[in-house]
Amino acid sequence: MERVEDFRFLRGDGRFVADVNLEGQLHAVIARSAVAHGRIRAIHTGDARAMAGVRAVITARDLGRPVPVIPLRLQPLAELAPFRQPMLAHGKVRFVGEPLAVIVADSPQIAEDALDRIGADIEPLPAIVDREHAEAGETVLFEDHGSNVAIRWTAVRGDAGRAFANAQYVRKETFRIQRHAALFLEPRGFVAQWDGRARKLTLWGAAKVAFANRKILAAAMGLAEQQIEMIEVDVGGGFGSRGEFYPEDFLIPFAARLLNRPVKWIEDRREHLMTANHARETECEIEIAATGDGRILGLRGRSWSDNGAYIRTNGSVAPRNVAQFMSGPYHIENIALSTTQLITNKTPAGTYRGPGRFEADFVRERLIDLMAKDLGLDRVEIRRRNLVRENQMPYPLATITPYESATELDGGDYRQLLDRCLEDFGWAEKVKLDGRLIDGRYHGIAIGCFIEGGGAGPSEDARIVLESDGTYSVYVGSAAVGQGIETIMAQIAGDALEAPFDRIRVRHGSTGDVAQGHGSYHSRATVMGGSAIVLAAEKLRDKLREVAARALGCEPGEVTLDSGTAKGPAGKSLALSELSEAPVEAEATYRGDKHTYAYGSLAAHVAVDVKTGHVEVIDVASIKDVGRIINPATLHGQAVGAIVQGLGGALLEHLVYDGDGQLLTGTLADYMVPSAGCFPVIRSTVVELIPSPNNPLGAKGGGEGEIIPVGGVIANAVAAALADFGVEPMELPLSPPRIWALIG
Amino acid sequence: MRIKLKVNGKTVEAEVAPRISLADFLRDTLRLTGTHLGCEHGVCGACTVIVDGAAVRACLMLAVQAHGEQIVTVEGLSNDDALSPLQACFRKHHALQCGFCTPGMITTAHALLTEEPDADADRVREVLSGNICRCTGYIPIIEAVLEARAHYADQDAPP
Numbered sequence: 001m002e003r004v005e006d007f008r009f010l011r012g013d014g015r016f017v018a019d020v021n022l023e024g025q026l027h028a029v030i031a032r033s034a035v036a037h038g039r040i041r042a043i044h045t046g047d048a049r050a051m052a053g054v055r056a057v058i059t060a061r062d063l064g065r066p067v068p069v070i071p072l073r074l075q076p077l078a079e080l081a082p083f084r085q086p087m088l089a090h091g092k093v094r095f096v097g098e099p100l101a102v103i104v105a106d107s108p109q110i111a112e113d114a115l116d117r118i119g120a121d122i123e124p125l126p127a128i129v130d131r132e133h134a135e136a137g138e139t140v141l142f143e144d145h146g147s148n149v150a151i152r153w154t155a156v157r158g159d160a161g162r163a164f165a166n167a168q169y170v171r172k173e174t175f176r177i178q179r180h181a182a183l184f185l186e187p188r189g190f191v192a193q194w195d196g197r198a199r200k201l202t203l204w205g206a207a208k209v210a211f212a213n214r215k216i217l218a219a220a221m222g223l224a225e226q227q228i229e230m231i232e233v234d235v236g237g238g239f240g241s242r243g244e245f246y247p248e249d250f251l252i253p254f255a256a257r258l259l260n261r262p263v264k265w266i267e268d269r270r271e272h273l274m275t276a277n278h279a280r281e282t283e284c285e286i287e288i289a290a291t292g293d294g295r296i297l298g299l300r301g302r303s304w305s306d307n308g309a310y311i312r313t314n315g316s317v318a319p320r321n322v323a324q325f326m327s328g329p330y331h332i333e334n335i336a337l338s339t340t341q342l343i344t345n346k347t348p349a350g351t352y353r354g355p356g357r358f359e360a361d362f363v364r365e366r367l368i369d370l371m372a373k374d375l376g377l378d379r380v381e382i383r384r385r386n387l388v389r390e391n392q393m394p395y396p397l398a399t400i401t402p403y404e405s406a407t408e409l410d411g412g413d414y415r416q417l418l419d420r421c422l423e424d425f426g427w428a429e430k431v432k433l434d435g436r437l438i439d440g441r442y443h444g445i446a447i448g449c450f451i452e453g454g455g456a457g458p459s460e461d462a463r464i465v466l467e468s469d470g471t472y473s474v475y476v477g478s479a480a481v482g483q484g485i486e487t488i489m490a491q492i493a494g495d496a497l498e499a500p501f502d503r504i505r506v507r508h509g510s511t512g513d514v515a516q517g518h519g520s521y522h523s524r525a526t527v528m529g530g531s532a533i534v535l536a537a538e539k540l541r542d543k544l545r546e547v548a549a550r551a552l553g554c555e556p557g558e559v560t561l562d563s564g565t566a567k568g569p570a571g572k573s574l575a576l577s578e579l580s581e582a583p584v585e586a587e588a589t590y591r592g593d594k595h596t597y598a599y600g601s602l603a604a605h606v607a608v609d610v611k612t613g614h615v616e617v618i619d620v621a622s623i624k625d626v627g628r629i630i631n632p633a634t635l636h637g638q639a640v641g642a643i644v645q646g647l648g649g650a651l652l653e654h655l656v657y658d659g660d661g662q663l664l665t666g667t668l669a670d671y672m673v674p675s676a677g678c679f680p681v682i683r684s685t686v687v688e689l690i691p692s693p694n695n696p697l698g699a700k701g702g703g704e705g706e707i708i709p710v711g712g713v714i715a716n717a718v719a720a721a722l723a724d725f726g727v728e729p730m731e732l733p734l735s736p737p738r739i740w741a742l743i744g
Numbered sequence: 745m746r747i748k749l750k751v752n753g754k755t756v757e758a759e760v761a762p763r764i765s766l767a768d769f770l771r772d773t774l775r776l777t778g779t780h781l782g783c784e785h786g787v788c789g790a791c792t793v794i795v796d797g798a799a800v801r802a803c804l805m806l807a808v809q810a811h812g813e814q815i816v817t818v819e820g821l822s823n824d825d826a827l828s829p830l831q832a833c834f835r836k837h838h839a840l841q842c843g844f845c846t847p848g849m850i851t852t853a854h855a856l857l858t859e860e861p862d863a864d865a866d867r868v869r870e871v872l873s874g875n876i877c878r879c880t881g882y883i884p885i886i887e888a889v890l891e892a893r894a895h896y897a898d899q900d901a902p903p
Binding site: 002003005006007008009010011012013014015016018019021109182183184185186187234235236237239266268269481482483484633634636637640641642643644645667668669673674675676677678679680682 | 761763764771772775776777778779780781782783784785787788790817818819822827831834835836838840841842843844845846847850865868869870872873874875876877878879880881882883884885886
């Protein structure tokens with residue numbers, strides 16, 4: 001089924017926020033700190049203000065007292081509150097790129113020129129850029145708080161102390177996952193318009209969680225939510241990072257209201273690399289305990305997540321996930337894992353596809369292969385043996401403290417997908433190449449198993465209108481980030497309404513469409529938005545039966561609806577479009593708080609050139625069960641895209657800082673993302689094997705999963721390839737210099 | 745400076761400041777917003793347009809350098825209400841998700857296949873490796889371009 005969205009995108013008729021232009025608009029540029037840590041003595045704006053065409057230069061002192069901060073959207077915990085970011089820096093700067101001032105001018109060129117006239121007197125302080133110094137606390141970013149440790153999560157199950165004390169096999173290792181990021185292709189931006197008479201703000205460029213952001217913006221601007229309309233136009237990728245509330249989400253509307261003129265802001269790529277949420281930087285010291293014959297008894301240890309300078313809307317989700325999901329799809333009864341969230345002088349970190357899960361899986365899958373090697377057991381058999389069984393579901397994962405949070409694996413046949421992956425991949429044949437030198441390169445293979453948490457609650461809204469021309473308008477609170485929402489929701493609506501696809505139009509994400517919405521994150525749109533549509537469709541059909549019953553002179557229960565007509569018992573029928581002069585509509589809220597767990601396996605074949613350090617990924621095969629597939633093409637697209645992002649994380653991508661907290665990777669020439677030539681063979685399968693019991697669609701969220709196992713599988717494949725050298729990768733990315741260093 | 749050029753077959757005359765890039769000129773002055781800006785330092789390829797038959801990064805070219813040239817943007821590659829064969833192949837293969845890299849992929853692929861209608865998979869990958877896509881993982885894009893070759897094979901210069 002081809003996507004509705006494609007027609008305009010292919011012709012260049014998409015409307016992304018940079019394509020939005022309002023009459024009389026001004027242009028904003030943000031002046032940012034070039035110093036990672038320091039006290040602000042003064043910000044000199046006079047010269048910039050004096051330039052022809054500059055309309056305003058806004059600093060923190062123009063924002064009122066107290067200077068508004070970015071609140072926590074997910075998990076507003078008291079522990080995290082001291083680390084919230086002010087909309088503009090005041091008192092101190094804490095990362096390179098932190099916003100100091102907003103310049104608004106008649107053109108983007110004038111605004112950029114004015115940047116050169118902004119002077120910032122910042123008295124530098126030592127920059128904290130590593131775990132050791134962050135924990136030591138000699139220099140703290142938040143003096144009032146007194147420490148660079150924000151929070152520590154603990155995942156607990158069973159009795160890890162006893163399990164480890166009695167285990168026949170124990171191995172402890174330290175792992176590092178590097179700082180990298182979602183790097184969506186369309187830069188962030190906004191166009192804001194304030195109507196002084198109607199006292200209404202309109203904002204183009206909303207994404208991901210428009211309703212939540214509207215609430216935050218309203219509070220920061222002293223407005224009622226109803227005074228703000230957030231419009232989601234086309235969105236060029238999100239991956240968890242776009243759409244969180246950043247300072248610009250407030251600064252641009254603020255400037256528009258201040259000047260009573262529309263204001264447009266679009267970030268550039270260098271700005272993006274130093275301001276859009278970073279992710280993944282984690283160090284883990286973890287041990288695994290097992291019986292002598294390879295049954296995993298426990299996992300325990302500590303992790304540290306480098307959060308950067310401020311805790312923004314995502315709170316502590318990623319660090320918490322590292323601890324909570326390290327057991328993955330495996331039956332591990334004794335767990336004691338902690339993750340500490342550290343504050344450092346770097347760009348703040350947030351959620352990126354499979355947050356905390358990519359990191360945790362790297363650690364766990366490496367430990368399983370190490371264990372297999374140490375015990376002389378087959379690494380496939382060891383996995384098969386330890387996977388959670390269907391009859392153990394729902395299977396409780398470790399409980400997270402503080403704020404007791406528990407979750408259960410909902411269902412699935414994990415072993416079956418492991419077997420299918422082995423077959424799809426051709427494991428039996430490829431294993432003969434394992435560790436061998438062929439044509440100057442060392443070949444290695446590996447396989448990993450994963451779960452993907454999805455379907456986050458609490459709810460989602462949908463509204464369906466039967467228009468007077470017989471078409472249906474479907475409004476849903478889910479957000480488009482490029483995943484094909486218009487098509488998928490139309491398919492779900494079409495099924496539920498028994499109406500043809502071409503009579504359905506989907507509107508999404510903007511606050512004018514539905515009363516409330518929770519957006520797209522944690523792989524929830526299909527599950528939550530789709531389920532809301534199913535409920536709204538039921539309600540609408542009930543209404544249509546009632547209206548038809550009155551017109552046909554029968555009981556509602558006697559009316560049957562098909563795609564275009566309502567039929568009564570005596571053979572009388574009416575076209576749906578004639579049922580009423582006014583459109584007929586129904587609205588529904590789907591509430592659900594049980595997460596879904598898609599699951600599967602992924603295998604990879606690599607060849608390593610020890611002279612160049614290059615790791616070629618010869619083949620990747622993956623399989624995943626999502627319970628119910630709505631659109632196979634878009635779902636498959638998510639799988640392949642996720643795998644390639646995972647390969648980027650495993651081999652290429654790295655946000656590098658120097659000792660002074662300067663970001664060294666500020667362009668796309670330095671931050672390497674995969675290109676078309678890098679990974680030509682990705683074979684991905686998605687199935688609907690066992691529906692989830694947790695929602696009316698039976699679907700499991702499926703937008704993230706395949707990225708999760710990639711780091712661990714690639715590292716294991718490299719270890720297998722370089723077994724002769726005794727290479728054991730403990731750190732990502734596996735770039736050529738790192739391969740050389742491992743070989744020694 | 746005064747420039748005169750052809751854009752999508754139509755003659756355009758305009759006064760531009762020397763510092764304005766071709767991309768900004770197309771987007772802001774001509775309101776042809778199909779050409780996208782992803783990096784403005786010539787790496788991502790989202791701004792690719794066709795200048796006298798060659799795929800060029802409009803963010804690295806100044807508008808004044810386009811004086812006297814023939815420019816084709818993504819908007820110039822399809823008819824009023826239809827998709828070109830290349831675009832239809834993209835749609836068929838689900839070779840786009842968010843759509844932001846897509847115009848650059850289309851112009852780059854079109855320029856390539858016009859010159860080399862028999863380009864093989866390795867050649868297609870080589871040329872498209874100058875266009876970043878973060879959503880699709882590239883596999884369906886390559887498939888789409890390979891299928892589109894048949895439409896370029898026995899053509900004289902397509903529009």
